[in-house]
Structures are given as structure tokens and as C-alpha cells.
Amino acid sequence: MRALVIDDSRTMRRIVAGALGRLGYETVEAGDGQEALDVLEAGGRYDLACIDWNMPVMDGLTFVTNVRANPHWRSVTLMMVTTESEHGQIVRALAAGAHEYMIKPFTPDALRDKLELLGLLPLEETV
Amino acid sequence: MSPLAPFDTVQITAIAEEVFAAMVDGEPGHLVPWAGDAPVLAEPLHAWVEIHGTFAGRTLLSTDVSTADDLARALLGMPADEAVSEEDLVDAFGEVVNVVGGNLKALLPVQEKLTMPRVGRTAPDTHGATRIDGVVLAWRGRPLDVSVWQI
Numbered sequence: 001m002r003a004l005v006i007d008d009s010r011t012m013r014r015i016v017a018g019a020l021g022r023l024g025y026e027t028v029e030a031g032d033g034q035e036a037l038d039v040l041e042a043g044g045r046y047d048l049a050c051i052d053w054n055m056p057v058m059d060g061l062t063f064v065t066n067v068r069a070n071p072h073w074r075s076v077t078l079m080m081v082t083t084e085s086e087h088g089q090i091v092r093a094l095a096a097g098a099h100e101y102m103i104k105p106f107t108p109d110a111l112r113d114k115l116e117l118l119g120l121l122p123l124e125e126t127v
Numbered sequence: 128m129s130p131l132a133p134f135d136t137v138q139i140t141a142i143a144e145e146v147f148a149a150m151v152d153g154e155p156g157h158l159v160p161w162a163g164d165a166p167v168l169a170e171p172l173h174a175w176v177e178i179h180g181t182f183a184g185r186t187l188l189s190t191d192v193s194t195a196d197d198l199a200r201a202l203l204g205m206p207a208d209e210a211v212s213e214e215d216l217v218d219a220f221g222e223v224v225n226v227v228g229g230n231l232k233a234l235l236p237v238q239e240k241l242t243m244p245r246v247g248r249t250a251p252d253t254h255g256a257t258r259i260d261g262v263v264l265a266w267r268g269r270p271l272d273v274s275v276w277q278i
Contacts, residue, residue, distance in 0.1 A: 008243075009222040010215070011202050015150070018204065054225075054241060083229020086238050104226045105149035 001122050002026045002045060006036040006063065007052040007081070012104070016050050016081060019108040023115065024122035033058030037066055046076050048120055051098070053082035053089070061096055068097030077118055081106070133234050134275045136262045142230045143264060143273050150226060151201050151266075158271070161263040166270045174220040174246045176228035177278065180239030184259070185251065186228035188220070189272040192248075195220045198266070217246040231275060 003025045007013045010031075017027040025048070030036035032055040040046065049067070051060040058066075060080060067073045079100040080093045090101050100114055115121050140160065148155040172195045175187040190198070196211045199219035205211065211219075221244035232241050245251070253276070261274025 009218055009225070011199070011219040011222045014203055054243065056243065083226050083232075083241070085230065085233040088238055104229065105146045107149050107153075 001047045001120065002028070003048040003050060004028050004030060004036055004039060004046050004076075005050050006030045006033065006055070006060065007050075008032055008055040009052070012052065012081075016111075019111050020048075020050070022108065023112060032056055033060060033063030033066070036063055040067070040073055040076075048077045048079065048115075048118075050079050050081045050102075053080060053084045053093070061093060064093065064096045064098050077120060079114065079118075133236075134231060134260050136260055138234060139231070139260060139273055139275060140262050140264065143227055143262075143271075146223065146226050146230065147266065151198065151223070158264050158266045161265045161270055165263045165272070168270065168272075171250070172216075172220060172246065172248060173250045174224035174244055175251055176224050176244045177242040178228070178232050178235070178239045179242065180235075181237050182235055182239060183278050185256065185276040185278050186224060186231055187251065187261075187272075187274045187276060188224045188227065189250065189274075190220075190266075190270060192216075194266065194269040194271065197269075198223065221246045227273065 003020050005013050005016045005027050008031050013029045020027050030039050034057045053060040064078050078098045080098050081102045083104045085103045102114055144158050147158040168191050170192045171189055172192045173189045175185050178184040199211045199215050202219045225244045229241055232239055256276045256278045259275045259277055264271045
């Protein structure tokens, strides 16, 4: 399975990509929403995108809106991974088309649980 | 506690401990209250994010550069003897204050905007700012000051 990890912090990209990698994911990283759109436009299938909210150039909410507006990317599951934990922000993200929401800080186990709920654990992890 | 911002030492400590347990150490117990007088930082490094909106505030983290180096190593899974680049140091310490500040922002009664984190050897200007509350913590025995300011 392939995941796109979108965060302006290299540290957080490395943490998320590391946790996904241990679950069997192949990951590609992007530093903001526009860079992530460029990655999607370049082609390749992605099962999951983990998206920070507050980023320069293009924020996570705008990225989600753009992805949902393109029918070619309908199969990508969008998960916000952010410190924006207010109820109103969660509702905004889900209304824009995000499937799941994870609040920083999170543990690798919490990430695994979210992916299991979404049916997005690689096969060897589901046993 | 400020009438505008519901932050106190207990909440600041609880959020910092949660962030370090989940994100830095992988288990609780490595960030604890500092015992004794607040120490003077020999070579300080500061990281801060600001909250803009009805409440204008700042979350500030301060520690020694050597501690921030080890924090970056822990976050990035680097061996103890590997040198930390300035870019990784700034990014890692900035992300820690981003997560701490973002969780403190969530305690506010209304939604506010969080700025991008900033990191520097010099603390941000405190002219006109009021320290609401803060706490000195010990991460693996070394001081980490966490404070919230009204600006």
C-alpha cells in the first residue's frame, strides 16, 4: 500500500512515514498541499494521504477540497493529522471530504487503530 | 489564570507530558516537574507559536541547545553520537512547540489561529506581553521551560 505524507515539518513527516513504514506502507513525502497535488498529478496510485492542517503555500483543508473535486483521486483515503482539535475544525475537515481525523500528538498504536478502522492495514498487519 | 485564557500550570504540564510521552519518548515518565529553583540556561534555545484572535497569546518553550539536540535525536530516531543539523534542530524543536501550542489553543472557548512555529537563540520580545503561567520541567533530568503569554 502507498501513502502520501503531507506536513511542512520534516520531523513530523519522518515520524508519520516511519510509523506507516513499520506497518508495511511505502511512503512519499510532500511539504505542503500544493507539493502534494503535484505528486498526485504526476501519477501513481495512493491508498492514503496523511495531511497536516497548517502549512505554508497550501493548507491541508484546501488540499482536501482540491482532491475531492477531482474524480480521478476518489480512491485516496484522506486523514487529517493535526493539532487542530476543536470540534468545529474537525467538522470542517470532514465536510470538505476528509475521511478520518487524528490529533497530534499520537502514538503509532493510535495510527494503527485508525487504519484498521478504515480497512487500510496492509494484509500482514491485519492478522 | 487569565480571565481570557484558561491556562494554568496543571494544564500546561499535562499537555507537555502527553506530547513528550506520545511523540518523543514513546512512554510517560521522562518529562517531570523540575525539583528546586528554576535553573539558568547556559546556551538557551527558544521555540514559540502565537495564537491570534480574540485571545492573542504565545506558547514559549526554552531549553539548552544541547537538550534540544537530544530532543531532535529522539524525535528523528538518530543515534546519540550523530550530529544534528541546524535545520533538523529548528524543525524538531519547532514541531514540539507547535503540538504543545496547538493543544493549549484547543482549551480556548473560541477557535483561534495558530501561527507557524519560530525558533531562535534569542527569546521573542516580551515588551507589552504578560506571562500568564508556566512551568519548569525536567526532560531526562535537563530543564525545559514551558510558558504561556498574553501578547
